[in-house]
Amino acid sequence: MKVGHLLSSILSRSTEAAFAVGVLRRVALLSESWFASERVRGTDLRLKNSPVTLIDYAVQCIVNAELERRFPLDGLVCEEAPLSIADSRLRRQLYAMIREALPEANDRVIRDSMNYKKPASTARERYWVLDPIDGTAGLLAGRQYATALALVEGQEVVLGSMACPRLPAKCAAPHYSIGWIYLGLKNQGAYAHRIKGKGGGWRELQVSSFEDLGKATYCESVIGSHTSPRSHLKLARSLGIVRNPVRVDGQCKYALVARGEVCLYLRFPKKPGYRERVWDHAAGLILVEEAGGRVTDLRGERISLADDYRLKESYGVIASNGSVHDKVVERARALL
Ligand SMILES: [Mg+2]
Numbered sequence: 001m002k003v004g005h006l007l008s009s010i011l012s013r014s015t016e017a018a019f020a021v022g023v024l025r026r027v028a029l030l031s032e033s034w035f036a037s038e039r040v041r042g043t044d045l046r047l048k049n050s051p052v053t054l055i056d057y058a059v060q061c062i063v064n065a066e067l068e069r070r071f072p073l074d075g076l077v078c079e080e081a082p083l084s085i086a087d088s089r090l091r092r093q094l095y096a097m098i099r100e101a102l103p104e105a106n107d108r109v110i111r112d113s114m115n116y117k118k119p120a121s122t123a124r125e126r127y128w129v130l131d132p133i134d135g136t137a138g139l140l141a142g143r144q145y146a147t148a149l150a151l152v153e154g155q156e157v158v159l160g161s162m163a164c165p166r167l168p169a170k171c172a173a174p175h176y177s178i179g180w181i182y183l184g185l186k187n188q189g190a191y192a193h194r195i196k197g198k199g200g201g202w203r204e205l206q207v208s209s210f211e212d213l214g215k216a217t218y219c220e221s222v223i224g225s226h227t228s229p230r231s232h233l234k235l236a237r238s239l240g241i242v243r244n245p246v247r248v249d250g251q252c253k254y255a256l257v258a259r260g261e262v263c264l265y266l267r268f269p270k271k272p273g274y275r276e277r278v279w280d281h282a283a284g285l286i287l288v289e290e291a292g293g294r295v296t297d298l299r300g301e302r303i304s305l306a307d308d309y310r311l312k313e314s315y316g317v318i319a320s321n322g323s324v325h326d327k328v329v330e331r332a333r334a335l336l
Contacts, residue, residue: 007183007191007201007202008202010185010188014159014185015070016071016151016159017159017161017183017185019066019070019071020149020151020159020161020183021161021181021183021193023062023063023066023149024147024149024161024162024163024181025163025181025195026062026101027059027062027063027101027132027147027163028147028163028165028178028179028181028195029165029178029195029196030058030059030062030097030100030101031055031059031133031139031145031147031165032165032166032178034054034055034058034097035055035139051136051137051140052080052136053133053136053139053140054090054093054094054097055097055132055133055136055139056079056080056132056133056136057080057082057085057094057114057132058094058097058098058101058132059132059133059147060078060079060080060082060116060130060132061082061094061098061110061113061114062098062101062102062113063078063130063132063147063149064076064078064113064114064116064130065098065102065105065109065110065112065113066102067128068112068113068117071128074125074126074127074128074151075117075118075119075120075125075126075127075128076116076117076118076119076127076128076129076130077118077119077127077128077129077130077278077279077308077309078116078129078130078131078132078279079130079131079132079277079279080132082094082114083114083115095107095110098110098113118308119308122152122155122305122306122307122308123154123155123306126151126152126153126154127151127152127308128149128150128151128152129148129149129150129151129152129157129278129279129282129283130147130148130149130150130279131146131147131148131250131251131279131280131283132147133145133146133147133250134146134147134148134249134250134251134279134280135222135249135250135251135252137222137223137249138222138249138250139249143166143222143248143249144164144166144167144248144249144250144252145164145165145166145249145250145252146162146163146164146249146250146251146252146255146283147162147163148160148161148162148250148251148279148280148282148283148284149161149162149283150279150282150283150286152282152305155304155305155306156186156305157186157282157283157285157286157305158185158186158286159183159184159185159186159286160182160183160184160282160283160284160285160286160287160290161181161182161183161184161283162181162182162251162252162254162255162283162284162287163179163180163181163182163195164179164180164181164182164250164251164252164255165178165179165195166178166179167179167180167252167255170261171246171256171261171262178194178195178196179194179195180192180193180194180195180255181193181194181195182205182255182258182287183287184258184283184286184287184288184289184290184291185286185290186286186290187290188290189204189205189290189291190204190205190258190286190287190288190290190291191203191204191205192205192255192259205258205259205260205287205290205291206259206260206291206292207257207258207259207260207263207288207291207292207293207320207321207322208260208261208262208263208321208323209321209323210263210321210323210324211323211324213239213240213241213324213327214240214241214242215243216239216241216243216262216263216264216324217241217243217245217246217262217263217264218232218236218241218245218246218262218263218264218265218266219245219246219247219248219253219256219257219262219264219265219266220232220245220246220247220253220265220266220267221247221248221249221253221267222247222248222249223249224270225270226269226270226274226276227267227268227269227270228268228269228270229245231266231268231335232245232266232268233245234335235266235268235328235331235332235335236266238331238334238335239327239328239331241264245266246262251280251281251283251284253265253284253319254281254283254284254285254287254288254319255284255287257288257291257293257319257320257321258287258288258290258291258293259291260291260321263320263321263323263324264318264319264320264321264324264328265288265317265318265319265320266317266318267316267317267318268298268316268332269315269316275310275311275312275314275315276310276311276314276316276317277309277310277311278305278307278308278309278310278311281295281303281311281317282305284319285303285317285319288319288320292321292322293319293320293321293322293325294319294320294321294322294325295317295318295319295320296317296318296325296329297311297314297315297316297317297318298315298316298317298318298329298332298333298336299315299329299332299333299336300326300329300333301313301314301315303317315336316332318332
């Protein structure tokens with residue numbers, strides 16, 4: 001459903017929503033152009049076995065600098081620590097990338113952008129949550145990734161936005177032009193817009209009304225380092241799901257549920273003690289909820305953002321179209 005006027009009116013009233021959409025569109029176009037350019041391609045810094053690239057750092061610095069300019073009182077919780085780049089050549093390259101987005105920025109602004117301001121109290125302050133590149137392995141392999149930015153007030157996500165630069169309009173589509181921006185606003189719905197060009201304006205997202213799990217598809221991570229595909233399969237089979245899972249990088253999985261393409265996203269932790277990181281879920285969960293779906297942990301509890309870094313009180317994640325949620329949680333609890 002096209003909702004151009006409705007969303008234009010929401011965006012004109014919400015400085016934060018207009019900011020999020022604007023900054024995500026810019027960094028999405030830059031990420032794709034950096035990836036395509038020889039200058040950056042292959043220059044990935046691997047930290048603690050997790051692939052992190054200069055693109056991750058540059059996107060984080062750009063969003064941080066823009067937040068600092070527009071919303072100086074807000075804190076930020078994000079994934080990377082760009083100050084840890086010791087190599088001077090890489091630091092120079094990073095400065096050049098940031099300057100592409102912020103041509104007016106002097107060295108001090110760029111240096112400051114590497115040092116983000118954590119919220120002193122997640123209970124009292126409002127703050128943003130950013131995963132600059134969610135699915136870096138996907139970015140490098142030419143698969144999916146997302147840049148995810150959420151706004152938290154009173155420990156509730158009130159705005160979630162994601163750029164998925166490579167996500168086609170339909171999963172099965174053979175090609176993509178340049179993907180989508182998604183926006184979920186508390187009590188105001190979930191929407192999608194093409195990153196480039198007019199592309200038909202804003203569309204409202206609606207989860208599927210699917211109830212027949214025998215014909216359902218679920219999605220899960222491509223990289224199983226923290227999640228357990230085996231547990232997902234066990235749960236799926238016990239629910240009568242016979243189709244193979246769709247494996248997608250980053251929070252694009254939430255987008256697939258929100259736009260009604262799959263009815264379920266499963267995320268069982270590989271190890272019992274593992275707790276999810278807030279920037280991997282904050283933007284995606286409000287997108288699914290505002291599209292009419294549900295997001296809980298494996299026990300059916302609402303996802304709690306009481307902590308600013310890990311979802312300490314939540315165990316795994318189930319995101320669904322809502323219709324199948326209770327049934328899935330009931331079986332999941334039996335498997336825990
Ligand atoms: Mg990341």
